[in-house]
Amino acid sequence: xxxxxxxxxxxxxxxxxxxxxxxxxxxxxxxxxxxxxxxxxxxxxxxxxxxxxxxxxxxxxxxxxxxxxxxxxxxxxxxxxxxxxxxxxxxxxxxxxxxxxxxxxxxxxxxxxxxxxxxxxx
Numbered sequence: 715x716x717x718x719x720x721x722x723x724x725x726x727x728x729x730x731x732x733x734x735x736x737x738x739x740x741x742x743x744x745x746x747x748x749x750x751x752x753x754x755x756x757x758x759x760x761x762x763x764x765x766x767x768x769x770x771x772x773x774x775x776x777x778x779x780x781x782x783x784x785x786x787x788x789x790x791x792x793x794x795x796x797x798x799x800x801x802x803x804x805x806x807x808x809x810x811x812x813x814x815x816x817x818x819x820x821x822x823x824x825x826x827x828x829x830x831x832x833x834x835x836x
Contacts, residue, residue: 748780751779756803760777
C-alpha cells in the first residue's frame with residue numbers, strides 16, 4: 715500500500731515566533747481555513763464524504779466545503795476521508811488559505827464566507 719504524498723509548501727512552514735511559543739511549532743488551537751472540493755462518482759461514497767465534511771465545515775457548493783479547523787482536526791478529517799474514498803475513482807482536494815489570502819476572496823451573487831463564531835466558556 716502506497717503512502718499518500720506529504721504536503722509541502724508555505725502552508726506547512728512554521729509560524730513566526732510569538733511571545734510564549736516555541737520556534738517552529740504552530741499553535742495547536744489556531745484554526746486554519748481550508749477549502750475542500752471533491753469529485754466522487756459513486757453516490758454512496760459521495761454521501762458518506764459529504765456527511766463527514768458536514769461535521770467539520772459549511773457546504774458552500776454541491777461538492778465544496780469551507781472548513782475552519784485546528785491542525786489536529788484537519789488530520790482527523792483527512793484520516794476519515796482516506797478511509798472512505800476510492801483512490802482509483804475519487805478525487806478529494808484540500809486548499810489551505812492563509813489569512814492574507816482569505817481577505818482577497820471575491821464573492822459574487824448570493825455567496826457568503828462562513829466563518830466560525832468565536833466563543834468563550836464561562
